[in-house]
Structure formats: C-alpha cells, structure tokens
Amino acid sequence: MKAVFFDWDGTLVDSLPLLFAAHNHVRANMGLPLWTREEYAEAIVYSTRELYPKIYGEKSEEAQEMLYSYVQENHLKELILIEGAREVLEYLAEKSVPMGLVSNKRHDVLRREVEHLGWQKFFGVYNGAGAAPRDKPSGEPILYAIGLHPDKPDIGNVIYVGDTESDLSAAKEAGCPVIFIRHGKDAEALISLYKPAYVVDSLAELKEVLIKTL
Known part of the structure; x- marks a missing residue:
C-alpha cells in the first residue's frame, strides 16, 4: 500500500508570518540587520539547530532559546x-x-x-x-x-x-x-x-x- x-x-x-517575525526578533536582539522575506527563504533550507551555529557562533544556544521562547508564546494562537x-x-x-x-x-x-x-x-x-x-x-x-x-x-x-x-x-x-x-x-x-x-x-x-x- x-x-x-x-x-x-x-x-x-x-507559519511563515510567525517564523519570519520570530527569526527577526532574534536578529534584532542580537544586533543584526533584519532579514527580508527573500533572505529568510534562503536561510531556512536548514533547521534552526543546524543554521544558528553558522550565524551566531558561540551565542547559538542563547539565540535558539530566544527564538523558541517567542515561538512558544505565539505559535498556537497564530x-x-x-x-x-x-x-x-x-x-x-x-x-x-x-x-x-x-x-x-x-x-x-x-x-x-x-x-x-x-x-x-x-x-x-x-x-x-x-x-x-x-x-x-x-x-x-x-x-x-x-x-x-x-x-x-x-x-x-x-x-x-x-x-x-x-x-x-x-x-x-x-x-x-x-x-x-x-x-x-x-x-x-x-x-x-x-x-x-x-x-x-x-x-x-x-x-x-x-x-x-x-
């Protein structure tokens, strides 16, 4: 079968509006320029656990926790x-x-x-x-x-x-x-x-x- x-x-x-906002929430707090929709689409070929170490280096864990905190607060209602x-x-x-x-x-x-x-x-x-x-x-x-x-x-x-x-x-x-x-x-x-x-x-x-x- x-x-x-x-x-x-x-x-x-x-989930695009939520995830786009969540990733840019992290970038803003990390002092990085916000992603455009095109830049976001290119980045999310990889999962966050594989992508974030490349972007945030030693601050990867902190950035991931910030992302997931935002997502957990908002994802069900959105x-x-x-x-x-x-x-x-x-x-x-x-x-x-x-x-x-x-x-x-x-x-x-x-x-x-x-x-x-x-x-x-x-x-x-x-x-x-x-x-x-x-x-x-x-x-x-x-x-x-x-x-x-x-x-x-x-x-x-x-x-x-x-x-x-x-x-x-x-x-x-x-x-x-x-x-x-x-x-x-x-x-x-x-x-x-x-x-x-x-x-x-x-x-x-x-x-x-x-x-x-x-």
Missing part, C-alpha cells in the same frame, strides 16, 4: 491552516492510507501544534527537528520516520509532499518520489533541478493527484 508523508510549515499550515489541508488528510484517512509528518520545526513545538489541532489521529508518526540524528535537507529524517511508523511502509511506496528545496533534497536522498507544492520565485528552478514526480499549485490539486495515484 502507498503511504503519504508530509512536510508541515508551508505544506499543511502557514497557527493558520492552508486551504484544503483538512480535506486532504480526511480523504487519505477514509482510504486508510498511512500518513506521517517530517518537519524541520523543533520536535516538541511540532507535536504541540499537531495535538492542538487534534490531528495526531491522522499520523502514525510526526517528527520534527532533532528527532532524527540529522534534519532535512538530509534524507535521514524521512527514513527514520518511516522506520517508526507502525505500518512500516516500504520506501518505494512512500510519497513525500513538500514545498521547499529542503523537502525536495530530503526526498531525493531518501529515495522516495516527491509531490512539490509550487510557490516562491525559485520554484521553476527547483523543479528543473530536482524533477519532482508531480507539481501542484494547491492542496485541492494535491488531492486530485492523490486520487489518481494511490
């Missing part, structure tokens, strides 16, 4: 569902398709968001940054999550759904086909480079692709 694993931010929920997300998950659940989540959001924060929405019922596993030894863009967290899933799907039967280069890279390294949700100025270049199995522009389109392929 096919299984579908998802990214979280930008795929099922819209959590926005992307249109069609619930419908896609409910459709897959009705068809008994195994599902999982692999995100670069810190693991404990991801779990709180999933459980706040009551969506733990959809996922056999939901892992954030730090759950696996490495984070996306490595393929390791996808393989790690598959190994933890109660249905133990074969990697060849797992479809990964994401919206960033980090997702495309992780799926390619893990060896599973990817459905790419196209948005952002670099989307066409990423499609050309990674050649995803399918490209969609919305979760409504994603549902149609899944209906045809599962």
